[in-house]
Amino acid sequence: MKPVLEVHELTQDFGGLRALNEVCLEVGEKEIVALIGPNGAGKTTFFNCVTGIYRPTSGSINLTVNNVTHSLIGKKTHEITALGMARTFQNIRLFSQMTVLENVMVGCHSRTRAGILSALLRDRRTRREEQETVDKSYELLKTVGLERQWDETACNLPYGDQRRLEIARALATEPHMLLLDEPAAGMNPNETRDLRELIKRLRDRYDLSVLLIEHDMSMVMSLSDRIYVMEYGSPIASGTPAEIRSNPDVIKAYLGESRDA
Amino acid sequence: MKRIVHALVAAVWFMVLCSPIMGLQIQPDKSVVFLWKRLAALGVGIFFASLLWQWYFSSQRASVSLRMPAAVTSAIGLFKQKKTRRAGLGILLVFMLLIPFLPVIGSIYQISILISALIYVMLALGLNIVVGLAGQLVLGYAAFYAIGAYTYALLTTYFGFGFWICLPIGGVMTILFGLALGFPVLRLRGDYLAIVTLGFGEIVRLMLLNWVSITGGSHGISNIPKPGLFGIDMDIQQATVYLYYLCVAAVIVAIVIISRLKNSRVGLALQALREDEIASEAMGINLTRVKLAAFALSSAWAGFAGVFFAAKTSFVNPASFTFMESAMMLSMVVLGGMGSITGVTLGALILILVPEYLRAFADYRMLLFGLVMVLMMIFRPQGLITGERRKYHVTALDGKGEAA
Numbered sequence: 001m002k003p004v005l006e007v008h009e010l011t012q013d014f015g016g017l018r019a020l021n022e023v024c025l026e027v028g029e030k031e032i033v034a035l036i037g038p039n040g041a042g043k044t045t046f047f048n049c050v051t052g053i054y055r056p057t058s059g060s061i062n063l064t065v066n067n068v069t070h071s072l073i074g075k076k077t078h079e080i081t082a083l084g085m086a087r088t089f090q091n092i093r094l095f096s097q098m099t100v101l102e103n104v105m106v107g108c109h110s111r112t113r114a115g116i117l118s119a120l121l122r123d124r125r126t127r128r129e130e131q132e133t134v135d136k137s138y139e140l141l142k143t144v145g146l147e148r149q150w151d152e153t154a155c156n157l158p159y160g161d162q163r164r165l166e167i168a169r170a171l172a173t174e175p176h177m178l179l180l181d182e183p184a185a186g187m188n189p190n191e192t193r194d195l196r197e198l199i200k201r202l203r204d205r206y207d208l209s210v211l212l213i214e215h216d217m218s219m220v221m222s223l224s225d226r227i228y229v230m231e232y233g234s235p236i237a238s239g240t241p242a243e244i245r246s247n248p249d250v251i252k253a254y255l256g257e258s259r260d261a
Numbered sequence: 262m263k264r265i266v267h268a269l270v271a272a273v274w275f276m277v278l279c280s281p282i283m284g285l286q287i288q289p290d291k292s293v294v295f296l297w298k299r300l301a302a303l304g305v306g307i308f309f310a311s312l313l314w315q316w317y318f319s320s321q322r323a324s325v326s327l328r329m330p331a332a333v334t335s336a337i338g339l340f341k342q343k344k345t346r347r348a349g350l351g352i353l354l355v356f357m358l359l360i361p362f363l364p365v366i367g368s369i370y371q372i373s374i375l376i377s378a379l380i381y382v383m384l385a386l387g388l389n390i391v392v393g394l395a396g397q398l399v400l401g402y403a404a405f406y407a408i409g410a411y412t413y414a415l416l417t418t419y420f421g422f423g424f425w426i427c428l429p430i431g432g433v434m435t436i437l438f439g440l441a442l443g444f445p446v447l448r449l450r451g452d453y454l455a456i457v458t459l460g461f462g463e464i465v466r467l468m469l470l471n472w473v474s475i476t477g478g479s480h481g482i483s484n485i486p487k488p489g490l491f492g493i494d495m496d497i498q499q500a501t502v503y504l505y506y507l508c509v510a511a512v513i514v515a516i517v518i519i520s521r522l523k524n525s526r527v528g529l530a531l532q533a534l535r536e537d538e539i540a541s542e543a544m545g546i547n548l549t550r551v552k553l554a555a556f557a558l559s560s561a562w563a564g565f566a567g568v569f570f571a572a573k574t575s576f577v578n579p580a581s582f583t584f585m586e587s588a589m590m591l592s593m594v595v596l597g598g599m600g601s602i603t604g605v606t607l608g609a610l611i612l613i614l615v616p617e618y619l620r621a622f623a624d625y626r627m628l629l630f631g632l633v634m635v636l637m638m639i640f641r642p643q644g645l646i647t648g649e650r651r652k653y654h655v656t657a658l659d660g661k662g663e664a665a
Binding site for chain 2: 051053076077078081082086087089093094095096097098099101102105106107109110111112114115116118119120122126129130131133134135138139142150151169172173
């Protein structure tokens with residue numbers, strides 16, 4: 001079985017700074033993988049490379065969907081999304097002046113076809129497609145538990161709801177691979193627990209593979225099948241939560257070296 | 262006491278500021294007369310106006326005053342219901358169609374004012390696509406207007422093409438120019454885009470001004486024919502009325518097309534682009550295509566408006582397409598409320614008709630106009646009509662009644 005996402009020796013330089021140094025990573029089918037590391041380790045840069053926002057200096061990124069492998073190097077962001085990879089953002093990037101429902105509808109963009117001409121004609125097919133988009137978006141809002149707020153303006157939602165809306169919007173692109181950038185940031189313990197259940201539920205329901213960046217260790221340890229650890233742009237460890245917990249390199253990276261050790 | 266001091270300071274400050282304009286008068290023999298009385302009157306006026314202003318804002322009504330008056334809100338609420346809205350629009354349309362037959366406002370002079378107002382409505386609606394919906398600040402929109410007008414003017418003088426052939430050609434020409442401008446500026450946004458489009462506007466104007474052998478330079482092109490109607494001869498009154506009806510039709514078509522576009526998948530993508538480029542790209546929107554579409558669709562309306570303008574004035578020269586025009590169109594969009602079709606239409610009508618009908622106040626016309634703009638920016642900086650959003654019908658909610 002080929003992994004859904006396969007990243008091999010990915011390197012990203014910004015001028016003289018090496019933000020990512022030969023990072024290798026794999027995410028299998030229906031697997032939840034966490035990427036952790038101290039601030040500035042290059043986790044978000046990694047996401048930006050994988051989703052085509054940055055152009056990596058070297059390395060390969062392959063996405064396998066329905067047994068067809070696509071190289072993502074040189075592809076544009078919207079093409080990668082169309083192939084079946086969606087993401088959320090660390091600093092929430094909702095369309096803040098649009099309604100909750102419209103945000104999700106925008107996510108359906110790559111799965112719908114209506115062009116300018118059909119917009120002007122508004123024939124039956126266009127209207128049906130539009131109604132389907134509305135209903136599908138509403139269903140997704142239900143999945144993440146935002147259906148009551150569907151007609152609110154996105155920026156009026158509380159922080160935790162905005163994060164969930166980002167997930168719903170990403171799901172609207174019908175992904176096989178979902179990248180979550182700190183989904184639990186700014187959430188209280190209750191919300192975090194709900195989020196954990198939500199991610200598991202989504203994985204089962206939509207057959208998703210999930211790669212998430214997260215700082216909340218209890219969530220990472222209880223949710224993920226495998227964990228990758230990065231420091232200063234380089235991968236330093238990978239393994240199951242139990243292995244990572246006892247790995248001395250990881251402890252050093254997080255807590256620093258103690259002098260009397 | 263503090264307020265009185267504040268008002269005094271404001272009064273003195275205004276007197277100082279306005280003294281060169283209002284307080285000095287140069288006589289024919291080049292001696293200067295000081296008009297103290299006028300300055301004093303100004304000071305007293307400002308003093309009381311300032312007191313009034315402070316009283317208005319200090320009292321509890323401040324929060325109330327910032328909202329629309331109740332009558333307006335309820336009228337808007339009434340307008341939102343489908344039935345009353347249809348009826349209202351119907352009455353408006355009938356009124357528009359009857360205008361040429363009414364006394365006083367049915368005169369040629371009044372109708373040509375209305376024609377130019379309608380042309381500006383078309384321009385503002387077009388600019389609204391790229392500025393209001395897609396959020397790309399374009400400051401050279403008058404260039405497209407000019408291209409439309411000159412397309413008609415040149416084709417009719419050199420090849421004798423008529424209005425009806427030139428209307429689509431004008432649209433196509435501006436779409437081509439819109440794409441030509443769109444390609445290099447794909448990566449730019451905000452201020453940088455504004456500067457490039459400003460430059461584009463000036464390039465087009467200067468080209469028209471200096472390419473004397475073809476465009477006639479600042480003398481412009483005259484004797485542009487009015488639109489024909491199956492070869493029927495019309496006197497000037499009839500021709501004007503006919504053009505007026507054409508403009509009404511064109512504006513209605515523009516409103517229908519643009520509102521359909523706004524509510525479509527493409528329109529949604531444009532609005533997403535306005536909110537966040539990176540996020541919309543990550544949602545699978547092809548930025549290149551959507552941005553170019555915005556430029557092309559928007560400039561087409563300027564092309565049509567340009568052809569109508571050339572037909573109306575039967576004379577074009579580069580002076581009609583200065584940066585002031587672009588700024589005016591942008592103000593219409595901003596004043597009306599970015600993205601709102603009703604708002605932008607109102608904005609255009611207000612900005613053209615108010616200065617026109619303020620001619621009675623001759624000297625103070627621009628002063629009043631400026632005052633209206635300043636007040637507008639204080640009380641409704643987001644534009645006349647905002648928060649206009651589409652109602653979606655969710656099938657799953659059918660059984661539960663209308664949830665809001």
